[in-house]
Amino acid sequence: MALTQFTQTISPQQPATDKRGYDYDLVIVGGGIVGLTLAAALKDSGLNILLIEAKVTSASVAKGQAYAVHLLSALIYQGIGVWDKIVPHIAKYRHVRLSDADYPDVVEFDAADIGRNSPELGYVAEHQALLQPLQEFVQKCPNVNYLCPAEVVNTQHQPDIVAIDIKISEQIYTVRSKLLVAADGSRSPIRQAAGIKTHGWKYWQSCIVAFVKPEKPHNDTAYERFWPSGPFAILPLPGNRCRIVWTAPHEEAKALCALDDEQFLAELSRRYGDHMGKLELLGDRFVFQVQLMQSDRYVLPRLALVGDAAHNCHPVGGQGLNLGIRDAAALAQVIQTAHKKGEDIGKIQVLKRYERWRKLENLTILGFTDLLDRMFSNQILPLVAVRRLGLWLMQRVPVLKVFALKLMIGLKGRSPQLAQRF
Ligand SMILES: Cc1cc2nc3c(=O)[nH]c(=O)nc-3n(C[C@H](O)[C@H](O)[C@H](O)COP(=O)(O)OP(=O)(O)OC[C@H]3O[C@@H](n4cnc5c(N)ncnc54)[C@H](O)[C@@H]3O)c2cc1C
Structure with a gap:
């Protein structure tokens, strides 16, 4: 297990920082689905990565959650090479039926509406069906050191590196990295420590x-x-x-x-x-x-936020995790490309490319889910009329139906290269 490897190279008395002044190119905090996806997407990057997860593996796997997994997320996992291990354990859905309470007009979406070869419109996966294959995949990546259970307790940003204090069995170890990625969930201690403000509301x-x-x-x-x-x-x-x-x-x-x-x-x-x-x-x-939450910034010098650490949305349409998977694929592409060109991956100029790509796209989905929830969760007569007209039109005007469908399953935004291999 990576822990042995880790403690051999770094101890509090003898920091392992090498001549370059850092131990890792990239440290990812949070081994949830998004953090694991980022590490897995960087398997061929040549970057030296440390992935840190606080919860023991059995506790992470036992989370009783299930997610709608969109086609774009499936394509990303195919691009990474882990999909074959996921797909036997999840369900496919071929149809989606959208309706307003007991109003008889139902909008029906089928795979044929998006004109792809796939007979599926999407998938539904329980937490462990995604997490476990990703954990196993990452443990086999020679460039990823997977440290679990271990908790990041402090970070210190310096111009050329980030110093990260990690607690393992009551001992504190410090590592230095060119870039820190917070994939540490909606409360993100890393985001808070960096002073990044958030906007939004509780429903x-x-x-x-x-x-x-x-x-x-x-x-x-x-x-x-x-x-x-x-x-x-x-x-x-x-x-x-x-x-x-x-x-x-x-x-x-x-x-x-x-x-x-x-x-x-x-x-x-x-x-x-x-x-x-x-x-x-x-x-x-x-x-x-x-x-609903959107971070003011997704990046600072030597820091990037992904997944729930960067944004949260209403569960309508099953968007949250899918946005995080797309963040991970986009950030992987940006830093891998920069690294190949010899750029410093922690520089704000590099990280801004990721922010420009993802922030607006995520905001559009956050807004769309909010609109859906507010439009439908009420009995105000003019709104009832408008939404029923909307559903009626959607069922009869294919262009509208296809637009709404593609927006909700991620096929309207910029697609990462990983997803374009298929
Ligand atoms: C009711 C409900 C239904 C949902 N349904 C869907 C759906 O159908 N489809 C969908 O796409 N999304 C859905 N979502 C959203 C989805 O659950 C989240 O977007 C997703 O789980 C976020 O994943 P993440 O990896 O970013 O964060 P998390 O899963 O929160 O992972 C963060 C990880 O970081 C670790 N961590 C935190 N701090 C530290 C630290 N200091 N050191 C080390 N490790 C640390 C934690 O232990 C954790 O494992 C739903 C959400 C809710 C509430």
Whole structure:
């Protein structure tokens, strides 16, 4: 395991900093899906990388989350070479059905709408189905030192390097790097320590997530149904299971979660509908806070933010992780290209290329998810009329439908080279 390798080269008494004045070209803080994706995307870069994750591997893998994985994310993983290990454990969806509560007009999206050869529109993956193959992949990359569990407790920015203090079993070790990447999640201690401001708000809604097993087949179909209390998504999973992502105002969400299983199932079935027959609840249900957040900056000299450390959005449309995967692919491309040209990868001029690429694209999606949530989570009559007209038009005007679909699955923005190999 990388820890042995790490402690052999660096100890508090004898820092391993070599003649160049740094130990690593790049230190990534956070071995969640986004941090791992960045390390994996840089496997052939020639950069010497340290990836640090605070949680033990078993705890990270056990996170009971599931995600809609967009086609562009799948292409990025194909480009990296890890997709073959992911795809056997995840579900594909071939259809998406979008509707406004019980209003009968339904917008139906199929893979044929985007004119690609793929019979799939996207995928749904449980956390471990993505995390585990990525961890295994990164552990085999000779240029990546994967340090876990270890926690970054302090960083100090100097003109030519960043000094990073890492706590391992109560000992503090210091390493020096040309570039520090924060992939440390929405609270990002690294972002906060760097004094980067954020903008945004907490939603009046929380999100309940649960797994169910329906009586009838889910037919590889994902549903997004907008109720006045908030969006309600059904995502297909392997083994004819489904993931529920149910947004409701805080008090309602709390009350729903406090119900016993039978009452909860009765409430759930009212939103779910009876098209898949009887539902069986699998495991516990959880409530998540929902927020929109955009960092003022994605980069500073010798620092870049990726994934939830840089932005958070409403779960409608399953965007958050997909934006982070695209950040990782974009940053990998920018620094790999700069490194090949002999540029210093920690220089702000280099890092700004990443910020220009990703910040506006992410903001567009953040805005779109916010608009969707606000437009649909209410009963104001003129808005009800506008959104129903919108759905009616979307179903009948192919150009509109294809535009909305491509925007939501990442095919409208600039595509990283990794995704263009396929
Ligand atoms: C209810 C809900 C449903 C969602 N559904 C979807 C969906 O369908 N599709 C989608 O794309 N997105 C979805 N998202 C969003 C998605 O969960 C996040 O965007 C994604 O998990 C962020 O990944 P990340 O790697 O950036 O951060 P994280 O997963 O938070 O990883 C950060 C890592 O950094 C580590 N860390 C933190 N600080 C330190 C430190 N000092 N030292 C070392 N390690 C550290 C942590 O231990 C953690 O492992 C959803 C979110 C919610 C709340």
